[in-house]
Amino acid sequence: MRKIGKQEIEDIAVGAALLGTGGGGDPYIGKLMALQAIEENGPVTLLDIDEVPEDALVVPSSMMGAPTVMLEKVPSGEEAMEVFGKLEEFLGEDIYATFPIEAGGVNSMLPFALAARRGLPVIDADGMGRAFPELQMVTFYLDGIQATPAVIGDEKGNTALLSTIDNVWTERIARASAIQMGGSVMNAMYSMRGKNLKDSGIAGILKLEEEIGKTIRLAKANNVNAIQEVLKTVGGFELFRGKVTDIDRKTETGFARGTASFEGIGDYKEETLQLRFQNEHLLAQTDRRLLCVTPDLIAVLDAETGLPITTEGIRYGSRCVVIGIPCHEKWRTEKGIATVGPKYFGYDVEYTPVEELVRKGETE
Template identity: 50%
Template sequence: MRKIGLQEIEDIALGAAVLGAGGGGDPYIGKLVAMGAVKECGEVTLLDPEEIPDDALIVPIAMMGAPTILSEKGIGGNEYKILSDMVTQFYGKKIYAFMPIEAGGVNSMLPIAAAARLGLPMVDADGMGRAFPELQMVTFTIGGMSASPMALTDEKGNSVIFNTVTNKWTEELARAVTMSCGGSVSVALYCMDGASLKKYAVKNIVTRSQKLGEAIRTVKDCKEGTPEENFLRFTEGFKLFKGKITDVLRETRGAFNFGKVMLEGINEYKGKQAFIEFQNENLTAAVDGRILATTPDLICLVDTETFHPVTTDALKYGKRVLVLGLKCFEMWRTAEGLDLVGPGYFGCETDYIPIEERVKGGDL
C-alpha cells in the first residue's frame, strides 16, 4: 500500500504511454484529468493485488473509443459516479477498489481520477500489461471471465448496462453505442472478485509504469553510457529502427484509429526504410520488407532525444523516432492468447514469432 500523488502521476502517465504500444490515447490529456482529481480530492491509495480480500468487488474503469476523438471531445466529470452507481446497484455490493484495464496514456489515468473523486483505492494490476484495441483482448478472457455486466456512459449522462453472451459480443454492441455517442465513452467492465484478480491479472503494472516513467525523466542524468544505451537497458527493449517519419496514413473507422507510418532511416539506419501498421496500437514493424516485430509483443515509438513516447494519434511528418520492441506478458504467447491478439486476428499475413527470435534473424 502506498500513495499516488502528482509526481507519481507524471511518471505513471509517461511510462504507461510507452507500454501502450502507440495506443491508449494522449498521455497529456489523461494526466490532466488525474492530476485535477488528485489536487481537488487528495492522493490515491495504491494496493498490491495480494492485499485485496478474495471476496472484494474490484472494478476496472476505462475510456472506450478512438483516442483522437477523446482529445477533442473530453470527459464530462460525472462519468465515474454514474458508473459506480450502476455497478453497485447491479451487484448489490459496495466497490472495494478500482483498477486500470490496460496500460496507456488515458486508460492508466482514468482509474486514478475515479479513485480520487470517489474516495476509493486503486489496485496495482491490469488486464493486458500493455494496450489493445478491443474489449475482449484481456487476460481475463483467457481465464474464462465475462466482460459483462458492463456499464457505459457518455459525457452527457446517457448510460446503459450490457449483459452479453460472449466478450466479443460485448465489444460489438458497445462499439456501436460508442459510435452513436460520438466516438468515445467511459466504461466499467470485467468486474471481479479479489481471487480472480490475483489469478489472471497482470500484476504491478502501475509500479512498472511509474519506474519506467521515472527512468525516462532522469535518463540523461546517468553517469555511464549514452542516454539511448541507458534507455534500452532499463526498458529491456530491442532497438528495431531509428528514422524520420516521411508519411502517415490514418483514418478513423468504427471508433478505431487505423493506419500506417513510413520511416526513412537515419544514423546507422541511413538508406533503409521501415513501416509500422496500427489499429489504435502498433501491430507490425518491418524494415526493408523484413518483419521484426508483431503483436502481441510491444512496438513503441519514442522521440530520439527525450525518449518520450509518440502515440499513433501524435505521428507527424519529420518527427525523428526510435522504434523499440518489448516482450509481451507471457500469457499472450499461449495458444489462447494468440487467438485473441496474435497477428492473424488483425489480418497480418505472418505467424507470430517472439521478438527475441525475430531480431536474431530467426525463421521468418
C-alpha cells in the first residue's frame, strides 16, 4: 500500500500512454482529470492485488468511445461518479476499490480521478496489460467473467443499465448507445470479487507504467538515451525509425481507424513502414516483412524525447521510433488470439510473437 500523488500520476500517465499503444484516449486530458481530483481530495491509496480481500467488490472505471471525440468532449468526472453510483445501487453493495480496465491515456487516469473523488483505493492491476478497442477484449473475458450488469452514462445525464447474454453483446449495445450519446461514455462494468481480479487480471501494470514514465523523465536529466532505457524496462524491441509521410485517419462506428506511413531514416533508409490502427496500433509491416502484430504491443515514440505518441497525435513529418513489446502470456492462448489476434481485426496474417519476428528479421 502506498500513496499516489502528482509526480506518480505524471509518470504513470506517460507509461500508460506507451503501453496504450496509441489508444486509450488523450493522456493529457486523463492526467488533468486525475491531477485535479488529487488536488481537491488528496493522494490516492494504491493497493497491490495481494492486499485486496478475496470477497471485496471491485469495479474497473473506464470510458469507451473514439479518442478523437474525447478530445472535443472533455469528461468532467461527474459521469464516472454517476455510473458507479448507479451500479452500486443496483448491486446493493458498496464498491471496495477500483482499478484501470486497460493501459492507455484516459483509461489509466480515470480510476485515480474517481478514487480521489469517492475516497476509494486503486488496485495495481488491469484487464489487458495494454489497450484494446472493444469491451470484451479483457483477460476477464478469457476466464468467463461477465461484463454485465453494466452501467454506461454520458455527460448530459443519460444512463443505461445493460444486462446481456455475453460480453460481445455488451460491446455491441454499449457501442451503439455510446455513438448516440455523443461518441463516448463512462462505464461501470465488469464488477467482480478480489479473487477474480487476482486470478484473471494483470497485476503490477501501474508499477510498470510508473517505471516507464520515470525512465523517460530521468533519461533527459541523466543524459542517457530514453528509448534504449525504455526498451530495457519493458523488455521490448526497436522495430523501425522513420518520418511520418502520410496519415489516413477517420472516425467510423465509434472508432478512430486508419493507417500511418513512415519513411525510414538511419539504418531503415529505403524502407517504408505501414502502421495500421483501430484506436490502438495493431499491425506494423514494411514492404518486405511483418514487424509486429496484435496482441503484441506496438508503440510509437518521439525519436528525440522517447515520449509515446497516440494515434491522434501522429503528425506529418514527425520523426519517430516504433517499438514492439511482447504481450502478456494470457493473450497468447488460443482464446486470446481468437479474441484480439490479427484475424479478429480483419488482417489476413497469422499471429507470430514479436520476439520471433525480430529474430527472423535479424537472420535474414
